[in-house]
Every structure is written in structure tokens, then in C-alpha cells.
Amino acid sequence: MSCNASVLVLTKNEEADLPACLQSVDWCDDVWILDSGSEDQTVQIAISMGAQVCVRPFDGFASQRNFGLRNIPFKYEWLLILDADERPTERLTSSIYRFIDEASEEVSAGRLRRRDFYMSRWLRHAQISPYFIRLVRHSRVRYEREVNEVMIVDGDIAPVEGFLDHYPFSKGMSHWLTKHNVYSSMEAAQMKGTADASFRTALFHPDFNLRRKHQKVFFYRMPLRPLIKFCYMFFVRRSFLDGRAGINYTMLQCFYEYMISLKEREAVESQSMHNRMVATDEASAIDASSVEDARIAMSSGQDAHESPFTR
Structure with a gap:
């Protein structure tokens, strides 16, 4: 059928x-x-x-x-x-x-x-x-x-x-870790464009998927996210009731969150370093230009005061 x-x-x-x-x-x-x-x-x-x-x-x-x-x-x-x-x-x-x-x-x-x-x-x-x-x-x-x-x-x-x-x-475990290594990179990149969210929608909207989307925005703004996730899974959801499987899965999810946090911080520091290098290059270019302008000005001044009898 x-x-x-x-x-x-x-x-x-x-x-x-x-x-x-x-x-x-x-x-x-x-x-x-x-x-x-x-x-x-x-x-x-x-x-x-x-x-x-x-x-x-x-x-x-x-x-x-x-x-x-x-x-x-x-x-x-x-x-x-x-x-x-x-x-x-x-x-x-x-x-x-x-x-x-x-x-x-x-x-x-x-x-x-x-x-x-x-x-x-x-x-x-x-x-x-x-x-x-x-x-x-x-x-x-x-x-x-x-x-x-x-x-x-x-x-x-x-x-x-x-x-x-x-x-x-x-x-197998290796495949899960490899896949979530990729996911964590994508999540970290996604966080750069995190949009505004509604607190009311995050808590009370009847659509679970929309509620989860807004919850993620607020969650990503929190410090110590791996620790928060552990407390939620272990103490609120009581993942330990699933035995060793629940405890292992909790630790894996917290590690996944930690990878996202590290990659997010890496991206921020990399962008900051890039901005400093650009600023340094621009400052060096300005200094070089100022030195050249001063040299030209001094040369012009000398020419202007040079004796007409000098050859």
C-alpha cells in the first residue's frame, strides 16, 4: 500500500x-x-x-x-x-x-x-x-x-x-566528531550575522522551531555557554537518568559548544589583528607621506633663498 x-x-x-x-x-x-x-x-x-x-x-x-x-x-x-x-x-x-x-x-x-x-x-x-x-x-x-x-x-x-x-x-564516534567540527565552524561564522530576537518569542511562541531560533540568539550572547549547557542538560533535563549514554552525550554537546566558542573567539581576534595591521600600514603610509612632504617643502625653501650669484 x-x-x-x-x-x-x-x-x-x-x-x-x-x-x-x-x-x-x-x-x-x-x-x-x-x-x-x-x-x-x-x-x-x-x-x-x-x-x-x-x-x-x-x-x-x-x-x-x-x-x-x-x-x-x-x-x-x-x-x-x-x-x-x-x-x-x-x-x-x-x-x-x-x-x-x-x-x-x-x-x-x-x-x-x-x-x-x-x-x-x-x-x-x-x-x-x-x-x-x-x-x-x-x-x-x-x-x-x-x-x-x-x-x-x-x-x-x-x-x-x-x-x-x-x-x-x-x-562511529570519529565521524560524529568530524561532522561537528565542521558544524562548529559554520556556527561560529553564522554568529557574526546573528540578528535581533524577541524575548517573548523565545519563551512563549507556539511554533517550536521559531521559538528555538530566537532562543539560540539569546544563548549565543551568554558568557560561559558550555557550562550553561552542561547545567541545563545535567541538572534541568537530568541527562544522567539516561545512564552512561546520557552523561557521554552531555559531555559531547558541551565540547561542541566549547568548539563554537573557541572558533568565535579566534575569528574575533583574527579580525582584530587584521584591523591593527591595516591601521599600522595606514599610519606608516601617512608617516612616509609626511616625511616626503617635509623634504619637498625644505627643498623648495632652500631653492627660494638661494643666492642669484650661485652657480
Whole structure:
């Protein structure tokens, strides 16, 4: 049985995770892979499992997703957006069927609850952001922010029952660290252009994604962010209740925040050093110009007082 929804999976070297992801959406007859130039067997695996493939060089997370939304000829109005390390559960799949059948015209998106796993342990307490908009009318949404992107929805958002399972450590710890090293660089660069935010929106807006976007702005302005994040995860969310997995994940998230802070400081100091060098060069140029002007003036003065009998 097929569902009246298309599926979009974004990939880059996902040969290890993609087969299980595609198996979890075998109910869909319109599965698309938006690949960023994989160098492994990702594309071949996708084609062999019946998915259609579009390849586009990666130029940012929001840009890549927006390209898919606007340029891929999806068969259906509704679209389920996945990463290769995510799997919709059977209950979520059943809920998607009902959601699409019952959604009013005002509803443009469905909010899913995601379960993050550290190895085989569900991070019930340690997971910071469990809700994500992944089921959408693709003509009514767009993405902003190039890392930890935020979806902007034109219309109402309704909840969808069931879990979307996420396995961020499926390729091992080294892969997670490498990926978050890249993310931290992008976050640090993103912070240069951090916009103003509303305190009211950050705390009370009904849209979780918009609320989170404004919360991030305030969070980035705080000192000692890694420590604040640790206290929030460990004492407020009680991540220790997830056992060793929760404690390890807490430390990893704090380390990630620390990398962002270091790279932000590095960028500020680098810009400051550059500004000082430019100022020094300009001052040197002015001094050199002043010396030359003085030399010319002295020479002109000597010429003016020179005796007419001097040869």
C-alpha cells in the first residue's frame, strides 16, 4: 500500500545508513535522493533500491534543502524529509497516512517527535530538541540559516503521532566528531550575522522551531555557554537518568559548544589583528607621506633663498 506522500533523503557518502533508511520508507512510491556528490556507493544503492537520484554540489544546508523543495518534481503535494540516519517507525508511518487524509487546507506541515539514540540507548532525557517539522506541503515551506537550519512554514503546523528514530552515532564516534567540527565552524561564522530576537518569542511562541531560533540568539550572547549547557542538560533535563549514554552525550554537546566558542573567539581576534595591521600600514603610509612632504617643502625653501650669484 502506498501513501500520498513523497520522500526526500539528503545524502553525502551514506552507503552505510541509506539501505535501512530506504527500507523504512518502502511504503512510498516516490522516493528521491538529493546527493551532494558522494564518493562511495550511495547513488548506486539508491538506484538499486528504486529511488530517484538528483546530484547537486553542496553549498549549504538550507540552500541544498531549498533547492530540493523548489526543483525536484515530486509526485505528491506532501513531502517527508529525512536524513539517511533516520527511520520512521511503523506507528509514525500509520500516523502520516491519517494525517494527510485528515489535514485541513490551512495545515501546511506536521511536527514529528524524534528519538535520538546513543549507540542503542534512547536519550530520553539528554536530547535537547525532540520536535522537528519534517512532513510538509513542499510548496509552502522554506529553510533559513545554513547550519542547524530553521524551517519557515506558510500555514498552520499540527502534531503527528509516533517517533522518528535517529542514529547520529551509526558511523562511529570519529565521524560524529568530524561532522561537528565542521558544524562548529559554520556556527561560529553564522554568529557574526546573528540578528535581533524577541524575548517573548523565545519563551512563549507556539511554533517550536521559531521559538528555538530566537532562543539560540539569546544563548549565543551568554558568557560561559558550555557550562550553561552542561547545567541545563545535567541538572534541568537530568541527562544522567539516561545512564552512561546520557552523561557521554552531555559531555559531547558541551565540547561542541566549547568548539563554537573557541572558533568565535579566534575569528574575533583574527579580525582584530587584521584591523591593527591595516591601521599600522595606514599610519606608516601617512608617516612616509609626511616625511616626503617635509623634504619637498625644505627643498623648495632652500631653492627660494638661494643666492642669484650661485652657480
